[in-house]
Amino acid sequence: MKKFYITTPIYYVNAEPHIGSSYTTIVGDILARYKRMLGYEVFYLTGTDEHGQKIAQAAREKGVEPQVLCDELAQKFKDLWKDLNITNDYFIRTTDENHMRTVQYFVSRMLENGDVYKGTYEGWYCVPCETYWNEDELEHDEHGHNLCPSCRREVQVIKEENYFFRLSKYTEPLLKHFQDNPEFVEPDFRKNEMLKILESGLKDLSITRTTLKWGIPMPKDPEHVIYVWVDALINYISAIGYPDNMDNFNKWWPADVHLIGKEINRFHSLIWPAMLMSVGLPLPKKVFAHGWLTVNGQKISKSLGNAIDPREYVKKYGNDVVRYYLVRDIVFGKDGDFSEENLVKRLNSDLANDYGNLLHRTLAMIVKHFSSIVPGISSLEEIDKSLISEYEKTKEEYISLMDSYKITDALDRLWQFIGYLNKYFDETRPWVLAKEGNKERLGTVLSLVVESTLKVATLVSPVMPDSSKEVYSRLGISSDFSEIYLTGWEHLKDRKILHGEPLFKKFEKGKEEKFMEKEQIKGQAETKVENVVTMSDLIDIDYFKKVDLRVAKILEAEKVEKSEKLVKLQIDLGELGRRQIVAGIAQFYKPEELVGRLIIVVANLKPAKLMGLESNGMLLAAKKNDKLKLLTVSDEIEPGAKIS
Numbered sequence: 001m002k003k004f005y006i007t008t009p010i011y012y013v014n015a016e017p018h019i020g021s022s023y024t025t026i027v028g029d030i031l032a033r034y035k036r037m038l039g040y041e042v043f044y045l046t047g048t049d050e051h052g053q054k055i056a057q058a059a060r061e062k063g064v065e066p067q068v069l070c071d072e073l074a075q076k077f078k079d080l081w082k083d084l085n086i087t088n089d090y091f092i093r094t095t096d097e098n099h100m101r102t103v104q105y106f107v108s109r110m111l112e113n114g115d116v117y118k119g120t121y122e123g124w125y126c127v128p129c130e131t132y133w134n135e136d137e138l139e140h141d142e143h144g145h146n147l148c149p150s151c152r153r154e155v156q157v158i159k160e161e162n163y164f165f166r167l168s169k170y171t172e173p174l175l176k177h178f179q180d181n182p183e184f185v186e187p188d189f190r191k192n193e194m195l196k197i198l199e200s201g202l203k204d205l206s207i208t209r210t211t212l213k214w215g216i217p218m219p220k221d222p223e224h225v226i227y228v229w230v231d232a233l234i235n236y237i238s239a240i241g242y243p244d245n246m247d248n249f250n251k252w253w254p255a256d257v258h259l260i261g262k263e264i265n266r267f268h269s270l271i272w273p274a275m276l277m278s279v280g281l282p283l284p285k286k287v288f289a290h291g292w293l294t295v296n297g298q299k300i301s302k303s304l305g306n307a308i309d310p311r312e313y314v315k316k317y318g319n320d321v322v323r324y325y326l327v328r329d330i331v332f333g334k335d336g337d338f339s340e341e342n343l344v345k346r347l348n349s350d351l352a353n354d355y356g357n358l359l360h361r362t363l364a365m366i367v368k369h370f371s372s373i374v375p376g377i378s379s380l381e382e383i384d385k386s387l388i389s390e391y392e393k394t395k396e397e398y399i400s401l402m403d404s405y406k407i408t409d410a411l412d413r414l415w416q417f418i419g420y421l422n423k424y425f426d427e428t429r430p431w432v433l434a435k436e437g438n439k440e441r442l443g444t445v446l447s448l449v450v451e452s453t454l455k456v457a458t459l460v461s462p463v464m465p466d467s468s469k470e471v472y473s474r475l476g477i478s479s480d481f482s483e484i485y486l487t488g489w490e491h492l493k494d495r496k497i498l499h500g501e502p503l504f505k506k507f508e509k510g511k512e513e514k515f516m517e518k519e520q521i522k523g524q525a526e527t528k529v530e531n532v533v534t535m536s537d538l539i540d541i542d543y544f545k546k547v548d549l550r551v552a553k554i555l556e557a558e559k560v561e562k563s564e565k566l567v568k569l570q571i572d573l574g575e576l577g578r579r580q581i582v583a584g585i586a587q588f589y590k591p592e593e594l595v596g597r598l599i600i601v602v603a604n605l606k607p608a609k610l611m612g613l614e615s616n617g618m619l620l621a622a623k624k625n626d627k628l629k630l631l632t633v634s635d636e637i638e639p640g641a642k643i644s
Contacts, residue, residue, distance in 0.1 A: 574640015
């Protein structure tokens with residue numbers, strides 16, 4: 001049996017869970033489900049981090065004991081994961097007795113190996129991040145205050161007797177590990193950040209506190225409490241039995257991937273591996289540090305009122321829609337923005353139009369012309385063979401991308417195939433075949449489409465398990481999602497299908513919003529360049545600052561069918577992710593001439609539909625007489641760079 005061990009960070013219980021903490025957990029669930037679908041035995045771990053100064057402070061403010069606060073908030077995380085249908089195999093809490101014993105055992109091993117010593121710490125400490133910083137790592141505000149480089153809140157000077165971990169000892173071993181394992185930390189730009197720290201040399205790390213009591217006591221010196229981050233990192237091995245159940249530990253360790261947010265990359269990519277080296281345990285295979293999630297362009301914050309409960313959206317749109325949107329619109333590894341407006345666009349376009357409608361009209365024809373029984377495939381024509389070939393390429397690329405944690409790219413590829421399927425349906429014209437009475441050909445076409453839809457439902461099941469289960473049910477399959485349905489083309493022959501409501505229902509806007517959207521699209525289509533600027537046309541600097549101009553790299557380009565002017569472009573906007581824009585430049589550039597160019601785009605333009613295609617942004621070009629030229633930049637500038 002193939003095995004896969006995946007973890008999320010354990011979430012700090014000084015505040016309630018929200019869409020940001022849910023994001024990592026949903027991604028972890030998608031990857032766990034994906035591996036199970038491929039036949040792996042999976043261990044998916046998540047949990048809560050419950051020690052440290054922030055917890056003690058939050059409990060004091062509420063007038064309760066720290067353990068009471070931890071119990072209350074840990075349960076809220078558990079309840080949320082249950083409501084979001086997260087399939088974690090274990091939920092660890094750092095206040096669990098077995099975890100605390102493991103932490104003391106682990107630190108004792110570090111002591112015995114000579115990697116921990118007592119000294120005096122005097123330096124800068126960030127309470128919100130529970131992190132020590134060196135002087136040269138601090139940032140500063142306009143008033144000269146020393147700020148934490150992670151959260152930009154003011155740090156304080158601490159002087160106390162501490163135990164220290166000889167982190168400096170592991171600078172060279174870690175550098176060698178990074179060199180020997182180039183995919184140890186991903187994405188690459190996060191790995192490079194860690195390499196810069198390593199190349200400047202690691203400094204020993206204070207790993208205890210004496211001014212705090214809410215934590216795990218130091219072995220043989222209970223006046224000291226073990227630093228919360230040392231305590232937290234050890235959860236990854238305490239959860240699988242270390243050191244009491246070594247059979248189970250050896251079954252799962254090392255972890256295949258630690259999913260984390262970028263702000264805790266240093267702890268997971270440098271400190272945790274050094275700790276493991278100290279006690280002689282293997283290192284995790286991969287640390288994947290993703291970006292931050294904002295909501296409508298703002299950082300998630302209780303004070304801004306945008307620390308939203310994802311259940312609000314699940315109740316409104318469905319769990320699958322929220323999951324799909326999070327990993328389709330937000331490139332895993334980069335910063336991303338959660339926008340309800342964009343979620344609705346994905347629901348209406350990708351899910352209701354492209355995927356759901358294809359299933360709906362195919363099943364309707366099987367019910368009408370074959371009494372609800374899938375007829376099966378007879379002789380294949382060239383167009384059918386091309387469809388099968390396209391699916392095989394899609395499956396291979398999808399699996400390769402998912403194995404590389406490129407979930408957004410994998411879904412992009414799968415939706416290309418769904419587009420191909422819709423085109424196949426339209427070009428084979430099954431309604432004409434039915435009218436002509438050509439039932440054998442009609443049966444082949446409908447069977448190929450419905451078999452392809454089964455394969456799509458299987459591939460996308462990790463992302464959208466509820467809708468995929470519904471597709472299975474409508475196709476007469478009661479078994480779990482399995483890779484057996486990804487090969488062969490006669491799984492559904494002679495099965496009785498069920499035809500019901502559309503798989504996804506469009507979310508309809510109010511009439512006023514629809515009108516405004518139509519007017520915007522109309523306005524974009526009719527925009528003309530004027531040569532004269534009057535005083536009334538002038539704008540001030542604050543108005544101009546609202547326009548977000550970015551450098552973008554063109555990844556793909558293709559002419560839009562049935563249009564003489566439009567070209568569909570897939571562009572890379574760096575940390576803003578990958579987008580599609582549609583531009584009227586087909587008369588001036590061939591698609592192959594565009595790929596690889598670095599252009600300038602308006603990144604915060606409201607999305608519009610042109611010829612039924614969604615365009616998320618606008619490129620800049622200059623026009624003189626009948627000639628048009630794209631505005632481009634030097635190849636020294638990275639995609640996503642902001643133009644100011």
